[in-house]
Amino acid sequence: MKIALKGHGQLLIISLLITLTTSSWLSTASAEIISEASAGYVTVEDQNALRVLTPSLADRETAKIRLDNGLEAYLISDPSADKSAAALSVNVGSWSDPVDAPGLAHFCEHMLFLGTKKYPNESEYHRFVSEHGGLANAYTTNDHTSYMFAINNDALIEALDRFSNFFKEPLFNPSGVDRELQAIEGEFATHLDKDVTRKIQVYKQLANPMHPYSRFTIGNLKSLEGVSQDTLKDWYYEHYSSDIMHLVVYSPLPIERLTALVTKGFGGIVKRNRQPLHVDTPVRSEASKNSIVYIAPIKDTRTLSLTWELGAPYNRRLDTKPSDLTAFVLGHEGSESLLAQLKRENLAEGLAAGGYELSDTSLLFGIDVQLTEPGIRKIDTVIERCFQAISRIQQEGIPEYIFAEEQKMDTLRYQYQERTDAFSTVSDHARSMLYEPLETYPQFSLVSEKFDPQLVSAFINELTPDSCDVAVIAPPKFTKLNLNKTEPWLGTAYSVVPIADNRLATWKAAQSHIDIRLPAPNPYVPTSLALVDAPSPAPASDGIIVKPTAVIDDPDYGLVYFATDDRYKVPEVHWMLTLRTPAIHRDEAKELVLTDIYVRAVAEELNNLSYNALLAGLHFEIARIDEQISITVSGYSENAKQLLDQIFKTLKTVHPTKEQFNTYKRSIKRSYANFDKESPISLGAELLKTVVHKDFVAARLKAKAAGAIQYGDFIAFANEVLQKAYLEAMLYGNMTDADAKELWDSYRTTIASRGYARDRHQTPKVVVLPKDKGPYYLERKTSQNGNAVILALQNGPYSFISRAAQQTLGTVINEPFFSELRTKQQTGYIVYSTTQEIEKQIFSFFAAQSATHSNRDLLSRFEQFIEEFLEEMDTDPQGLERFNTVKSALTTELAQPPRNQETMAGILATLAFKHDGDFDFLSKRIQGFQQLTYERYLELAEEFLGKQNQQRLAIFVKGKMPESTVLDYRRIKSADQLKSVSTYATAKENTEPQ
Numbered sequence: 002m003k004i005a006l007k008g009h010g011q012l013l014i015i016s017l018l019i020t021l022t023t024s025s026w027l028s029t030a031s032a033e034i035i036s037e038a039s040a041g042y043v044t045v046e047d048q049n050a051l052r053v054l055t056p057s058l059a060d061r062e063t064a065k066i067r068l069d070n071g072l073e074a075y076l077i078s079d080p081s082a083d084k085s086a087a088a089l090s091v092n093v094g095s096w097s098d099p100v101d102a103p104g105l106a107h108f109c110e111h112m113l114f115l116g117t118k119k120y121p122n123e124s125e126y127h128r129f130v131s132e133h134g135g136l137a138n139a140y141t142t143n144d145h146t147s148y149m150f151a152i153n154n155d156a157l158i159e160a161l162d163r164f165s166n167f168f169k170e171p172l173f174n175p176s177g178v179d180r181e182l183q184a185i186e187g188e189f190a191t192h193l194d195k196d197v198t199r200k201i202q203v204y205k206q207l208a209n210p211m212h213p214y215s216r217f218t219i220g221n222l223k224s225l226e227g228v229s230q231d232t233l234k235d236w237y238y239e240h241y242s243s244d245i246m247h248l249v250v251y252s253p254l255p256i257e258r259l260t261a262l263v264t265k266g267f268g269g270i271v272k273r274n275r276q277p278l279h280v281d282t283p284v285r286s287e288a289s290k291n292s293i294v295y296i297a298p299i300k301d302t303r304t305l306s307l308t309w310e311l312g313a314p315y316n317r318r319l320d321t322k323p324s325d326l327t328a329f330v331l332g333h334e335g336s337e338s339l340l341a342q343l344k345r346e347n348l349a350e351g352l353a354a355g356g357y358e359l360s361d362t363s364l365l366f367g368i369d370v371q372l373t374e375p376g377i378r379k380i381d382t383v384i385e386r387c388f389q390a391i392s393r394i395q396q397e398g399i400p401e402y403i404f405a406e407e408q409k410m411d412t413l414r415y416q417y418q419e420r421t422d423a424f425s426t427v428s429d430h431a432r433s434m435l436y437e438p439l440e441t442y443p444q445f446s447l448v449s450e451k452f453d454p455q456l457v458s459a460f461i462n463e464l465t466p467d468s469c470d471v472a473v474i475a476p477p478k479f480t481k482l483n484l485n486k487t488e489p490w491l492g493t494a495y496s497v498v499p500i501a502d503n504r505l506a507t508w509k510a511a512q513s514h515i516d517i518r519l520p521a522p523n524p525y526v527p528t529s530l531a532l533v534d535a536p537s538p539a540p541a542s543d544g545i546i547v548k549p550t551a552v553i554d555d556p557d558y559g560l561v562y563f564a565t566d567d568r569y570k571v572p573e574v575h576w577m578l579t580l581r582t583p584a585i586h587r588d589e590a591k592e593l594v595l596t597d598i599y600v601r602a603v604a605e606e607l608n609n610l611s612y613n614a615l616l617a618g619l620h621f622e623i624a625r626i627d628e629q630i631s632i633t634v635s636g637y638s639e640n641a642k643q644l645l646d647q648i649f650k651t652l653k654t655v656h657p658t659k660e661q662f663n664t665y666k667r668s669i670k671r672s673y674a675n676f677d678k679e680s681p682i683s684l685g686a687e688l689l690k691t692v693v694h695k696d697f698v699a700a701r702l703k704a705k706a707a708g709a710i711q712y713g714d715f716i717a718f719a720n721e722v723l724q725k726a727y728l729e730a731m732l733y734g735n736m737t738d739a740d741a742k743e744l745w746d747s748y749r750t751t752i753a754s755r756g757y758a759r760d761r762h763q764t765p766k767v768v769v770l771p772k773d774k775g776p777y778y779l780e781r782k783t784s785q786n787g788n789a790v791i792l793a794l795q796n797g798p799y800s801f802i803s804r805a806a807q808q809t810l811g812t813v814i815n816e817p818f819f820s821e822l823r824t825k826q827q828t829g830y831i832v833y834s835t836t837q838e839i840e841k842q843i844f845s846f847f848a849a850q851s852a853t854h855s856n857r858d859l860l861s862r863f864e865q866f867i868e869e870f871l872e873e874m875d876t877d878p879q880g881l882e883r884f885n886t887v888k889s890a891l892t893t894e895l896a897q898p899p900r901n902q903e904t905m906a907g908i909l910a911t912l913a914f915k916h917d918g919d920f921d922f923l924s925k926r927i928q929g930f931q932q933l934t935y936e937r938y939l940e941l942a943e944e945f946l947g948k949q950n951q952q953r954l955a956i957f958v959k960g961k962m963p964e965s966t967v968l969d970y971r972r973i974k975s976a977d978q979l980k981s982v983s984t985y986a987t988a989k990e991n992t993e994p995q
C-alpha cells in the first residue's frame with residue numbers, strides 16, 4: 002500500500018548518507034568556549050502568518066537572522082527540547098563537481114568531518130558527539146550539501162563550535178584524503194546491488210549530456226583518481242561560501258543566547274559571493290523520446306514509471322502548488338481512483354505520483370506503478386489507464402474543494418504540531434529553507450496560498466504521451482527482451498525500445514474511463530479539535546512518564562491500559578493494540594505467511610476508507626510481528642474510534658477473491674524471496690537472529706511456505722484465526738476512560754467470541770551460548786557484493802547495574818571502533834557497534850561490511866581492537882572522566898520526559914507488555930547507573946569483552962569481491978600443489994642486471 006507522494010524524491014535523487022551509528026546518549030558539564038557576540042547581523046522580519054496552537058509548544062520562540070556575511074539562520078528556542086541540534090545546508094552539490102573528478106562534492110563532504118585547524122584530531126568530532134548522547138550525519142545532493150547533528154542540551158555550545166569550524170578551516174589532511182577515498186569506494190560498492198541507484202544511473206546515462214544531471218555523482222577510486230589535498234581545498238574554497246549557507250539551530254537556550262552563539266561561531270565564515278547554480282538546459286534528451294527504457298533489477302520488482310519534465314511557469318510554485326494538486330488526484334487510492342481501477346483489473350498493487358523539483362528550471366513529475374504479473378504483460382493497458390485518468394482531470398478540472406481540503410489539512414498540521422525529534426527537525430528545515438525566502442519561511446513551503454485552476458489545467462495539459470519518458474523495471478524473464486546495453490558505472494543492463502506510432506496514437510486518443518473519477522469530498526477531515534475534559538493520570542517514575550490505568554485485566558480475554566494525555570494537549574490519540582491467537586505460532590512458517598496474507602487482505606479492504614483517514618491526519622497500520630497481529634491508530638482523535646470499529650469488523654469479515662489472494666500471496670512470497678538480495682550485513686543480521694531466537698523463521702523458509710499455500714487454506718485460516726483471541730492495548734491521548742471501555746466493548750462484540758488464556762501464550766526464548774566451548778563462527782554465502790562480519794558477545798543475564806555498565810561501555814567504545822576500523826584501517830564503509838537486551842539477556846555487537854577484506858581478517862581486526870581497547874582502558878588517564886561523562890549522558894537521556902504523545906505511548910506499551918506493567922522501570926534503570934562505580938565498570942568491561950568470555954559468536958557472510966582490491970589467502974592443499982602453481986629460479990636468474 003502506497004500513498005501519494007508529495008515530491009517523490011526517491012525516484013530521482015540520490016541522497017548520499019554517511020552512516021554513523023551512534024547508539025547512545027549524553028551529557029557533560031560544558032565549558033563556555035564561545036563568548037558573547039557583538040553585532041554582525043540583522044534580524045529578518047518574520048512574515049510567516051501561520052501560528053502554532055499546541056499549548057505544550059506555547060513557550061517556543063523563533064528568530065530569523067542574516068549575518069553580515071550573508072549566512073541565513075533560523076533559530077528555534079524550545080525550553081522543553083529534549084535534545085539540541087543544528088544543521089547547515091550549503092547551496093552547492095554534485096552538479097558543481099569538476100568534469101574530470103565526478104564525486105568531488107561528496108568526497109569533500111566526507112573530509113569536513115576529519116579535522117579542522119581548531120580541532121585537528123580526525124576523530125574529535127565523532128567522539129564528542131557520540132559521548133554526549135548525540136548523532137551526526139551529512140549528505141550530498143545535486144544542488145546542496147547538508148550537515149547535521151543532535152546532542153544533549155548541555156553539550157550544544159561545544160558541539161556547535163566544532164561544527165562551525167567545518168565551514169572555516171578544514172584541514173583536508175593528506176593521509177585522511179588517501180584513506181577516506183577508500184570509504185567513498187566502499188560506499189560506491191554498497192550501491193552496486195541497489196536497484197534505486199542502478200535505475201537512476203541508467204536515467205543519467207540517457208539524459209541530456211549537456212546537463213550536469215547526466216554525470217556520475219557518488220564517486221569512487223576511479224573517478225576520483227589523482228584527487229589531492231589541493232584539489233579538495235581549491236574546490237572547497239571556490240564553492241563553500243557564507244552567502245549560500247542556511248543554518249538551523251534548535252535548543253532550550255533563549256533566542257538572545259542562540260543569536261550570540263551563531264553570530265560568533267558562523268560570522269567568521271568567509272563570503273565569496275556565490276550564487277546557487279543555475280542550469281539553463283533541459284534534463285531530458287532526444288535519446289529517450291517516444292521509446293520505452295527497459296531496466297533489469299537485481300531484486301524481483303516490477304515498476305512502470307512515467308516521467309515528464311516541466312519548467313516555468315510550473316516549477317517552484319510555492320503559492321499554488323499545481324504539481325502537488327495533480328499528484329493528489331493521480332495518486333489517490335479511493336474507490337474511484339486510477340489505482341483502484343488498476344487493482345480491479347489485477348494490473349497493479351500500488352501507485353505513487355508526485356513532482357520533484359530538480360533545479361530552478363526543471364520539475365520532474367512522475368507516476369510510478371507497481372505492477373502485478375498480468376500488469377507487466379499488459380503494460381499498454383496500464384499506460385492507457387494512466388492517460389485516461391489524466392484525461393478525466395483535463396475534462397473536469399480539479400475542483401476547488403480538493404484544494405480547500407489540502408490547504409486546511411496543511412494548516413492544521415502546522416497549528417497542532419507536536420514536538421518532533423531534534424535531529425529531524427533541523428535536517429528538514431535545513432533542506433526546505435533553501436527554496437523559500439527567509440521572511441515568509443516556512444509558510445509557503447507548507448501551505449498553498451491560493452487556488453489557480455487555470456494554472457492547474459495548463460499543468461495537466463502538459464502531461465502528454467509525446468512528452469513522456471516511459472521506463473519499465475522488471476526481470477527480463479517477464480519482458481522477454483534481450484537487454485543489449487550496459488550502464489558503465491554500475492553495470493546495469495538496459496535497452497531502449499521505440500514505441501510504435503499506433504501505440505502512441507492509442508494513448509493520445511485516451512478518453513476518460515467510466516470508473517476513474519475525481520475524489521469525492523473527504524468525510525474524515527476533522528471538524529472538532531476540542532480537548533476532552535478528564536482527570537489527569539498519576540505520574541510514575543519521578544514524573545518522567547505517566548502511570549496508565551488498567552481498565553481491563555482479564556486473564557482470558559485481555560489487558561487494556563489507558564491514560565488521558567494532559568501533557569502535550571493536542572487533539573490526537575496514539576493507540577497500540579496487539580492480538581494473540583492460538584492459530585499463530587512464532588515458529589510455524591506456514592501460519593506466519595497465512596497471517597501475512599490475512600493482514601494484507603485486511604489492509605487492502607480498508608484502503609478506501611483508511612486512505613481518506615490518512616489524508617485527514619488519522620493513520621492506521623496493521624502488521625504481523627512474530628506471532629502477533631499489531632494494530633496502531635494514531636492522529637486526530639475525532640474519528641479514531643469510528644476507524645478502529647471498522648478495523649475490528651474487517652478483521653472478522655475479510656474475504657478476498659481468489660484472484661486477490663493470489664496477488665497478495667505472490668507479492669508476499671516475492672518480498673521474502675527478495676530478502677536474499679539484501680546487503681551482506683542484513684543477511685548476517687538475519688542469520689544471527691536464527692541463532693539467538695529459538696523460534697525465528699528465516700525469510701527463505703517463509704518464501705518456501707508461501708509457495709504451498711492454497712486459496713482454500715487461506716479461507717479456512719481467515720475464518721478461524723480470531724475464534725479465540727487475547728488483546729493487549731495501550732490507549733493514550735485525547736480520550737476518557739469511557740472511550741477506552743467503549744472500545745473494549747466494541748472489540749468483544751465484534752471479535753473474540755472465546756478467550757485465549759494468558760498462561761497459554763507462547764513465550765519467546767533466547768540463546769545461552771555454552772560458557773566453555775566457544776567461540777564459534779557460522780558462515781553463509783551470498784551472490785551480492787561484499788563480505789560482512791557480525792561479532793556477538795553474550796554479556797549474561799540482565800540486571801540494572803550490568804545493563805548500565807554495558808551501555809556505558811558500548812557508548813565509550815562506539816567511536817574508537819568506528820574510527821579504527823573505518824577511518825584508520827578502512828576495512829569497510831559500514832562499521833558499527835551496539836548493545837542490546839533480548840529477553841533479559843544482554844549482548845554486545847561489532848559489525849562491518851567490506852569490499853576489500855576477508856571475513857577472517859575482519860574478525861581478527863575486531864578482536865585485536867577489543868584486546869587493545871581493554872588494555873588501554875585500565876591505564877587511560879582520561880578513563881574516569883570519560884566514564885563519568887557517558888554515565889551522566891545516559892542518565893540524562895533516561896530521565897528526559899518523552900517528547901510527544903507518540904513517544905509516550907510507545908514507552909508505556911513497552912513497559913506494560915514487555916516489562917510486566919513495571920511503570921517504575923525507568924527510575925530503576927537510572928538507579929542502576931547511579932550505583933555503578935568506575936571499579937565495577939572496569940571489572941564488568943573485562944567480563945563482557947575479555948578473552949575469557951567464550952560466549953562469542955561470529956557471523957560471516959561471504960559475497961562477491963572484486964579481485965583487484967581484495968587481499969584474501971587461498972587454501973592450498975599441499976606443498977606439491979604449491980610447487981605446481983609456482984615457478985623456481987636460481988640466484989643468478991634472480992639477480993637484476995647491473
Ligand SMILES: [Zn+2]
Pocket residue numbers: 017018019107111188
Ligand atoms: Zn558518503
